Amino acid sequence: MKRLLIAGLLACPLCATAVEQFSPSAAELRMLPPFCTDRLEKGSGGKNVASAARLGKANYLHIHHYCFAVNFVNRATRAHEKKNRLYNLGLAKNNYLYVINATEPRFWMRPQIYVELGKVLLQLKEAGDAVRLFNEAITFNPAYEPAYHALIDLQRQSGRAKDGLEVATAGLQRIPDSRSLKKAYLELGGKEPFPEPVVKAAPVPPETSSTPEPDPAGTPAGAAVTTAEGAAVTSGLEAPGGSAPAPTSGCRFCPPEEIQRKWEKSFKGGQE
Numbered sequence: 316m317k318r319l320l321i322a323g324l325l326a327c328p329l330c331a332t333a334v335e336q337f338s339p340s341a342a343e344l345r346m347l348p349p350f351c352t353d354r355l356e357k358g359s360g361g362k363n364v365a366s367a368a369r370l371g372k373a374n375y376l377h378i379h380h381y382c383f384a385v386n387f388v389n390r391a392t393r394a395h396e397k398k399n400r401l402y403n404l405g406l407a408k409n410n411y412l413y414v415i416n417a418t419e420p421r422f423w424m425r426p427q428i429y430v431e432l433g434k435v436l437l438q439l440k441e442a443g444d445a446v447r448l449f450n451e452a453i454t455f456n457p458a459y460e461p462a463y464h465a466l467i468d469l470q471r472q473s474g475r476a477k478d479g480l481e482v483a484t485a486g487l488q489r490i491p492d493s494r495s496l497k498k499a500y501l502e503l504g505g506k507e508p509f510p511e512p513v514v515k516a517a518p519v520p521p522e523t524s525s526t527p528e529p530d531p532a533g534t535p536a537g538a539a540v541t542t543a544e545g546a547a548v549t550s551g552l553e554a555p556g557g558s559a560p561a562p563t564s565g566c567r568f569c570p571p572e573e574i575q576r577k578w579e580k581s582f583k584g585g586q587e
Contacts, residue, residue, distance in 0.1 A: 339386045346389060350375075351382035374424070377417040381428065384410035388435060400438075407435050426452035426459040433465060442469070450566045457489045460496065466568050467499050479503045482568050488513045 344352055350366035359376050361367025367375040387407035394400040411432040415425070433448035446469065452462035463486035470479035480503040486496045491512040500509065 337383070339382065343386050343389065347382050347385055350378060351385075354379045355382065370424070371419060371422065374418045374422050377414060380410045380413045380417070381424075384408075384414065384435075385431070388431070391438075404435055404438055408432065408439065411435065426456045426462060429455070430459075430461050430465050437469070445469070446568065447566050450568055453485075453567070460486065460490055460493055463490075463496060464499070467503070471503075476503050478568065480505055484510045485567075 338355065339347060339351070344355065350370060353361075353364050353366045354375060357364055361372055361375045364375075370378055384407045387403045387410065391400045391403035391407065394403060411428060414428055415432070418425075429448040429452040433445035433452075436442070436445040436448070446466065449462050449465045449469075452459050453466075456462075463482055466482045467479045467486075470476070470482060480500065483496055483500040483503055483505065487493065487500060487510045489512070490496060491509065497509060501507075
């Protein structure tokens with residue numbers, strides 16, 4: 316029976332991948348962020364663990380799934396066969412989605428997770444969902460530069476230089492000192508002077524009157540208003556065992572549906 320099992324695994328590379336150790340090996344763990352070693356070797360409690368304090372207790376509890384996701388992406392990169400690469404990308408996608416659903420809505424790592432998951436989705440030929448995640452990263456943190464570059468790279472690959480220039484322009488308005496965004500802006504046809512940075516309005520001092528009058532929209536004057544950038548942003552992609560809430564962000568840089576359908580059919584995403 317043992318010989319038959321070994322023979323079956325040798326005859327089925329995908330099966331061999333399926334029974335590979337799920338958690339990172341010692342060598343793989345050294346390629347991951349330091350908090351992965353803390354979470355996987357010191358347990359979920361996080362007592363007296365600096366990375367647990369930095370991530371937040373509720374997020375630290377689930378962060379090992381992020382570590383799994385990154386490790387599966389690394390395995391996909393090393394895979395020689397397409398089916399093994401797709402298998403590991405699928406596992407990475409599921410673990411990223413788990414983290415998005417399980418961590419706090421305002422977890423500071425969300426923009427990074429959105430962009431990393433978006434790049435996985437591109438390789439799985441799910442470009443429309445990838446673009447929405449890149450947009451969500453920008454909505455969550457308009458100064459998160461990798462999200463702009465992810466969108467610019469995709470627009471370039473799709474031959475949509477004008478749209479790429481729009482993204483680079485928006486990025487420079489938020490991150491005016493970025494050399495890489497300036498370079499992309501010029502390469503995509505932008506001209507100097509570079510776009511003016513967005514100036515945040517100065518906070519208005521609170522009124523001293525006793526009862527604020529409601530404004531025409533029904534919001535009391537002086538009351539806190541939650542904007543799209545301040546709202547919780549989660550992926551609308553379905554995760555194993557349930558689905559995340561619909562994203563509260565708009566999709567400013569999403570192309571028309573017709574273009575997205577073409578992407579789904581023709582975008583190669585490194586699967587050749």
